[in-house]
Amino acid sequence: GQNIDQPTEMTATEGAIVQINCTYQTSGFNGLFWYQQHAGEAPTFLSYNVLDGLEEKGRFSSFLSRSKGYSYLLLKELQMKDSASYLCAVSIYNQGGKLIFGQGTELSVKP
């Protein structure tokens, strides 16, 4: 079966760095995506990885190790507005672009 695990919630301090981990067991892996979702709103695309390594986009970076079935999202210089749910999602090869989502990690940024 397909399984994606991430911590349910995390707390961090404004200005700090936080790392949100995601592990997956899927067949036909075709890429891993990170989305941000504020309560009651749509998921917003943040980053994706297809190959192993680190992808950096401003304050956000995402890392992938396919052999370990592991990814993380790194958020630097945390701001209060970064308080949201962070969704890890896996794209499966040859399944019409389908994304399988994890439960999401609720991040609270405190002053």
Add this chain to the structure above:
Amino acid sequence: EPEVTQTPSHQVTQMGQEVILRCVPISNHLYFYWYRQILGQKVEFLVSFYNNEISEKSEIFDDQFSVERPDGSNFTLKIRSTKLEDSAMYFCASSEGPTDIPRKAFFGQGTRLTVV
């Protein structure tokens, strides 16, 4: 910036009634999707659509569900006879053409469906 738009933002319907949720994907995108999110749960894939046909669907997407692209801009999800458990936020998403691998999906703001 181009965005996916969905209407209505909220829909309340009685059990057994038909509902149609509407979406306008990003104009140059060719792949369209519906996802749902029951309150407090994860986002779940329903269906993907390309070249005027379903390319993949989940177990949730049974005979009560259908999708249609009635014209060059709209993409709809119909639920024929709603059940209480259909209450959820429904997200439409779209992604670019065949060379966009893996497909980066951009989501609309969602329609909150409440079945009473």
